[in-house]
Amino acid sequence: MKQITLFIVLFISGVSVFSQDDQNPVKFSNEIRKISDTEYELIMKADIYEGWHVYSQKTADGGSLPSEFAYEKAGEDYELIGETTESETIVEFSDVFEVDETFFKEHAIFTQKIKLLKPDVNQVDVNLFYQVCKEVCIPADHDFSFMLDGSVATNTKDSVDERSLAMGSTLKLDLKNKELLHNVGEDIGAASGLWVIFGLGFLGGLIALLTPCVFPMIPLTVSFFTKHSEKKSKGIANAMLYGFFIVLIYFLLSLPFHLFDSVDSQILNTIATNIWLNVGFFVIFLFFAFSFFGYYELTLPSSWANRMDAASTKVGGGIGIFFMAVTLALVSFSCTGPILGGLLGSTVLGEGDVATNLSAGMTGFGVALALPFGLFALFPTWLNSLPKSGGWMTTVKVVLGFLELALALKFLSNADMVAGWGILKREIFLGIWIVLFVALTLYLFGVIRFPHDGPKTKLPPVRKGIGVVSAAFSIYLILGLFNFSSLKLLSGFPPPHFYSIFETESDCPLGIDCFKDFDEGVAHAKKVDKPILLDFTGWACVNCRKMEANVWSEADIYPIIKEEYVLISLYIDDREELPEDQQFDFKFDSGRIKSIKTIGQKWGTFQSVNFNAASQPYYVLLSPDLEVLNNAVQYTDRDDYRNWLLKGLQRFNEITAD
The missing domain is CATH 3.40.30.10 (Glutaredoxin)
Structure with missing residues (x-):
C-alpha cells in the first residue's frame, strides 16, 4: 500500500509474458486411491514455479479468483462425499482488494472422495479453473482424467465439429505489422524500493533529531568527545564510532523480525490481516499520540538507562562508547518510540518483505540520528549555529501527535474493512482526516493549545509556514471528499472508492x-x-x-x-x-x-x-x-x-x- 510522508511504502514489480498454450507456471499431476469397490479418493497435485502462487477455493470474495472444480457427471455416475479438501495454505491481506487472500506457494494438493452410483463407470473427468499470480495474474484451467481401472486416460475429445471450427476461426485475427508484438514494452521495476524505505526511515530520524529528547544531547555529546580526548583526531574517531554504534543499534532492533519471518513468513503480515491486532495498533497509536500532546510521558524504566550509563563509565574504550549509544537510545525513547512505531506500522502496511523493509527503514533512522554527531565532531564550529532548545521542540512533538492519529485511523480502517463493520467508509475516513488536519492548522496558528505549551508568544515564521501547508492539505482533502481531486498523493491509504456510503459502480x-x-x-x-x-x-x-x-x-x-x-x-x-x-x-x-x-x-x-x-x-x-x-x-x-x-x-x- 502506498503511504504518505513518513508512511509511504511503494513497491512496483515487473511482469513476464508467456504463451498460455505451451508454458505454464503450474504443472499438474493426479492419482487415484481406491477405498472400496464403490469409493475412491481423487488426488490432484500442483507444482508451482518459484515466486508464483495459486489461489485457494476459500479465498475471500472481492479479491483474486478462487480455484473452482467442476466434476463432470457428478450426481449421475457418482456422488461427491464431502467437500474438496486442500493442503496447507497461506493467508495475506491484499492492499488493493482490501480482503484476506488465501493461496498456495510451491505445492498444492486437492483431494475429493467419490462414491460410484453406476457399477460400469470407468473414467472420472474433473475441470479446475484457477488463477496463478506473480506480479501478474493469469486465469487458466486444467482437465484431470481419472481411470478407475488403472489404465491410461485418453482425451475424450480428439476432434471438433464443423460448427466449433467455424466459431474458432473467428477468434483468429489477420493482424498487419504483427512483428511489433514481439517487442513487448519494458516494464518499470522498483529496484530502488529499499532505498525509498531507507529514505523514509532517514526522514523519521531527522524529525526525531528535532525533539526535546534528542536535540539537547547533540552539543553535549560532541563536546564530551572533542574536549575529553587527548588528541583532536581521537575525539573525532570516538564521535564517529559513537555514530556507527547508533546505526548498529537501530539495525539490530530489526533483527528479531527476521527471526519471526523465518519461523513463519506471514507472522508480520498478520498485523495487516487480523482484525483485533489492527484494533490493538489503533489503540497503541492513540496512546503514542496523546503522549506527544503532553498529557503523559512515555518512558522506559529509568534503571535501564542508569545501568547503561554506568557500564559506559566503567568499561571505557570502544565498548564504553557502545553503551553510551545504547543509553541515548533508551533515554530518547519517549520521542523516538512513537516515530519508530509509525515506521513499523507503515512497513507492515506496505508491500514486499516486511522484515527486510523494516531493516532498511531502521537503518535509515539510525543514520539520521548518527549523522550530526559525526558532522559536528568534524566541524565543531557548526555547533554555534545550532538553534537553542525551546518551545519549537514542543511544536514538533504535537505535529507528530497529529500524524500518529492519522496513521492510527488507517489501522482502524483495516479492521473495519476486513470485518465488514462499515463504520469507516471512504467519506467518513476522509472527514475525520479533514478534522485532524484542520485542528493541526488551528494549533499551528495558536488557536488550539496543549498542556505542555508555554505562554503565548509571537509565532515564528517556520511555524506559520507549516500551518499554511497543513491548511492547504486540509483543502486538498476537502476537494477529494467532494471528488474535485483524485487524492493521488494518498493513493492506497484511505479506503478505496468502492468502499463508499454511496453506490458507485461503473461498467468501464x-x-x-x-x-x-x-x-x-x-x-x-x-x-x-x-x-x-x-x-x-x-x-x-x-x-x-x-x-x-x-x-x-x-x-x-x-x-x-x-x-x-x-x-x-x-x-x-x-x-x-x-x-x-x-x-x-x-x-x-x-x-x-x-x-x-x-x-x-x-x-x-x-x-x-x-x-x-x-x-x-x-x-x-x-x-x-x-x-x-x-x-x-x-x-x-x-x-x-x-x-x-x-x-x-x-x-x-x-x-x-x-
Missing part, C-alpha cells in the same frame, strides 16, 4: 466509454475512424487497477484514451457463461482442444492465439483495419505510457494520410 474503467466485445469495438472504431486501445484486463487484476488509478487517470493521459481512442476492455477472468449457442471447442495448432464456455475463456484464448500472451494488463494499439500501431506494453509508468499512446496516434495518422 474511470467511466470511459468502452466495449466488452472485440467485434463491436472494431465496428465502432471503423465508424468513427479512430484507433483502438485493446485492453486485456481482469476483474481481479491488481496491476490493472493500479494502471487505471495511477496512469490512466493522469490529466495528460485520460483525455487521450477517452477522446482519441476506442477502448476495448476484454476481461480474461470473467466467469459468466456464454449463451449456449456461443459455446464451442477451440483446437490449438498444437492439437490441444479447449472448451470455450465462459466470456473469460473466450477472451483468454483470443489473447493467447493472437498475441502469444496470457498475462494482464496487456495493451495493444490497433487501427480499425487491424494494423498494429506500436509494440504491446504491460505495467509501465505514466511517461512511457503517454509516449506509447502518442506514438500510436502518430502512426495511425500516417496510415490514414496515405
